[in-house]
Amino acid sequence: MPVPPLAVLLALALAGGGADAKGADEVERGRRLLAQYQCGTCHRIPGVPAARGDVAPPLAAWRQRSYIAGRLPNRGDLLQQWIMAPQSLVPGTLMPSMGVRPDDARAMATYLYSLE
Numbered sequence: 001m002p003v004p005p006l007a008v009l010l011a012l013a014l015a016g017g018g019a020d021a022k023g024a025d026e027v028e029r030g031r032r033l034l035a036q037y038q039c040g041t042c043h044r045i046p047g048v049p050a051a052r053g054d055v056a057p058p059l060a061a062w063r064q065r066s067y068i069a070g071r072l073p074n075r076g077d078l079l080q081q082w083i084m085a086p087q088s089l090v091p092g093t094l095m096p097s098m099g100v101r102p103d104d105a106r107a108m109a110t111y112l113y114s115l116e
Contacts, residue, residue, distance in 0.1 A: 023110075026106075026107050026110045026111075027107075027110055027111050027114045028111075029107040029110075029111075030107035030108045030109070030110045030111025030112070030114075031047055031048060031111045033100075033104050033107055033108050033111075034048050034051065034108055034111060034112075035048050035049075035050055035051065037098050037100060037104075037108075038050075038098075039051060039053075039059075039098075039108075040052060040053050041053050041055075042055040042056035043055075043056045043057065043058060043059050044058035044059065044060065045058070045059045045060075046059075046060050046115055047111075047115070056094070056095070059112055059115065060115060061115055061116060062074075062112040062113060062115045063112075063113050063114070063115060063116060064116070068082050068089075069082065069086070069089075069090050069093060069095070071090060072089055072090070076106075076109055076113070079105075079109040079112065079113075080102065080105040080106055080109050081105075082095070083100050083105040083108050083109060084097070084100050084101075084102065084105045085097055
């Protein structure tokens with residue numbers, strides 16, 4: 001799957017720097033992790049074939065969004081925390097905690113930010 005140049009820059013920023021290949025690898029790893037953690041049970045996620053859920057909002061064009069869950073600024077650090085522990089940011093949210101590790105959450109966020 002081709003990775004847009006801006007997505008690579010975002011991946012590098014979230015991953016702490018490195019070569020373009022490292023950023024592209026992080027984007028691809030994030031795509032695979034979104035499938036592994038079965039995020040597509042609830043969400044539609046472009047590029048993740050099994051992600052056809054319609055219980056939660058689709059995650060297309062994530063990079064263009066202003067907010068996470070309609071309340072939190074769409075920033076990498078908050079998205080990573082949201083993926084790991086949504087209740088810590090929005091108590092009572094229906095988004096479940098899936099036991100995502102910090103490095104996995106970073107990769108998943110990197111993939112989402114690659115979606116134009």
